[in-house]
Amino acid sequence: xxxxxxxxxAENRQRMLDGKLYDPGEATLMAEQTRYQAALADYNQxxxxxxxxxxxxxxxxxASVGAxxxxxxxxxxNWAGHHVHLGDGVYANFHLTLVDDGDIFIGDHVMMGPNVTxxxxxxxxxxxxxxxALQHNQPVHVGDNVWLGANVxxxxxxxxxxxxxVGAGSVVTKDLPANVVAVGTPxxxxxxxxxxxxxxxxxxxxxxxxxxxxxxxxQ
Numbered sequence: 001x002x003x004x005x006x007x008x009x010a011e012n013r014q015r016m017l018d019g020k021l022y023d024p025g026e027a028t029l030m031a032e033q034t035r036y037q038a039a040l041a042d043y044n045q046x047x048x049x050x051x052x053x054x055x056x057x058x059x060x061x062x063a064s065v066g067a068x069x070x071x072x073x074x075x076x077x078n079w080a081g082h083h084v085h086l087g088d089g090v091y092a093n094f095h096l097t098l099v100d101d102g103d104i105f106i107g108d109h110v111m112m113g114p115n116v117t118x119x120x121x122x123x124x125x126x127x128x129x130x131x132x133a134l135q136h137n138q139p140v141h142v143g144d145n146v147w148l149g150a151n152v153x154x155x156x157x158x159x160x161x162x163x164x165x166v167g168a169g170s171v172v173t174k175d176l177p178a179n180v181v182a183v184g185t186p187x188x189x190x191x192x193x194x195x196x197x198x199x200x201x202x203x204x205x206x207x208x209x210x211x212x213x214x215x216x217x218x219q
Contacts, residue, residue, distance in 0.1 A: 004021070004022070004023045004132065004134060005023075007022070007023065007026075009026055009027070009028045009029075012026045012029065013026075013028075013029065016029070016101065016102075016135075016137060019102070019136055019137055019138055019139075020136060021124065021129070021134045021135070021136050022134065022135060022136070023132070023133075023134060023135075024101065024121075024133065024134075024135045025133060033078065033079060036061070036077075036078075036079050036080035036082055037080065039057075039061055039080050040061075040075070040076070040077060040080040040081075042057070043057045043061075043073070043075060043080075044073050044074045044075060046073070048073075054070070054071075055069070058071065058081065058086070061080050061081050061082065062081035062082070062084050062085070062086060063081070063082060063083055063084055063085050063103070064085045064086065065086045066086055066087045066088035066089065066090065066108065067088045067089065068088060068089045069086050069088070069089065069090040069091075070090070070091050070092070071090075071091075071092045071096055072092060072093050072094045072096070073094070074094065074095060075092070075095075075096050076095070076096070076097045076098070077097070077098040077099075077100050078098070078099050078100055078101050078121070079100045079101060080100075081098065081100060082100065083100045083101070083102060083103045083104060083120075084098055084100050084103075084104045084106070085103065085104065085105045085106065086106050087106060087107045087108035087109070087110065087144065088108045088109065089108055089109040089110075090106055090108075090109070090110045090111075090112075091110075091111050091112065092112040092116065093112060093113050093114040093116075093150075094114045094115070095114055095115045095116075096112055096115075096116055096117075097115075097116070097117040097118070098117075098118050099117070099118065099119035099120055099121045100118075100120060101120055101121045101135065101137045102120030102121065102137025102138060102139050102140075102156070103120065103137075103139040103140075104118055104120060104139070104140050104142075105139065105140070105141045105142065106142045107142060107143045107144035107145070107146065107162065108144045108145070109144060109145050110142055110143075110144070110145070110146045110147075110148070111146075111147045111148070112147075112148045112152075113147075113148060113149045113150035113151070113152070113168065114150045114151070115150055115151045116148050116150070116151070116152050116153075116154075117152075117153045117154070118140055118142070118153075118154045119140075119153070119154065119155055119156055120137045120138055120139060120140055120156050120157075121135055121136075121137050121156060122135070122136055122137070122138065122155075122156045123135055123136075124136075136156075137156065138156035138157035139157070140154055140156065140157070140158050140159070141158075141159040141160070142154070142159075142160045143159075143160055143161050143162035143163070143164065143178060144162045144163070145162055145163045146160050146161075146162065146163065146164050146165070146166070147164075147165045147166070148166050149165070149166060149167050149168035149169070149170070150168040150169070151168055151169045152166050152167075152168065152169070152170050152171075152172065153170075153171045153172065154166075154172045155171070155172060155173050158172050158173070158174065158175060158176075159175045159176075160172065160175070160176045161175075161176055161177045161178030161179065161180075162178045162179070163178055163179045163193060164176050164177070164178060164179065164180050164181070164182060164193075165180075165181045165182070165193070166182050166183070166187060167181065167182065167183030167184070167190075169185065170182065170183055170184055170185060170187040171184075171185040171186050171187060172186075172187045173186040173187065174186070174187070176189065177189070179192055179193045180192050180193065181193065
């Protein structure tokens with residue numbers, strides 16, 4: 001068993017990609033991450049109305065980006081989105097934080113409220129390992145049509161199923177199935193998405209407009 005200090009830069013990088021313990025402070029990784037952070041600062045300085053430049057920045061810096069994605073400023077990411085995959089129509093409100101040392105997969109038409117955090121990076125519980133800031137990264141998957149409310153935190157290795165709603169302030173520590181409403185710290189499934197949700201948009205207020213795919217019914 002090698003000391004982490006004996007790992008070559010290539011070995012260390014591969015361990016980063018494989019979800020194993022590695023040294024995030026290794027010089028070549030730090031140099032690369034510094035370049036991405038500089039680019040991220042450029043994104044946060046773009047003017048509000050410069051939509052073309054914003055979209056181009058996402059295309060240039062994220063692992064993949066679908067059509068019509070929008071991330072409000074300020075936006076924070078350890079690797080400036082370099083390990084982030086966005087589907088179509090993704091929207092994120094102010095202060096999105098992506099701890100994207102590992103892969104983050106976000107599906108189509110996902111909505112994220114203010115101050116959402118999605119983290120892939122973790123550290124060992126064993127204190128002598130943590131003293132050296134060793135790290136591991138576990139991928140996060142967010143399914144199509146998910147809504148993450150304000151101040152939701154999604155922890156490493158979590159998968160959230162399609163259409164699920166995660167209530168504001170929740171901490172998602174484990175996988176969530178599709179088509180449910182989940183709330184809490186740690187998050188718990190409260191109920192399935194049901195017929196009432198198809199007829200009412202808020203409490204007893206009926207849905208009175210239609211959408212092109214016909215999922216909502218005019219009242």
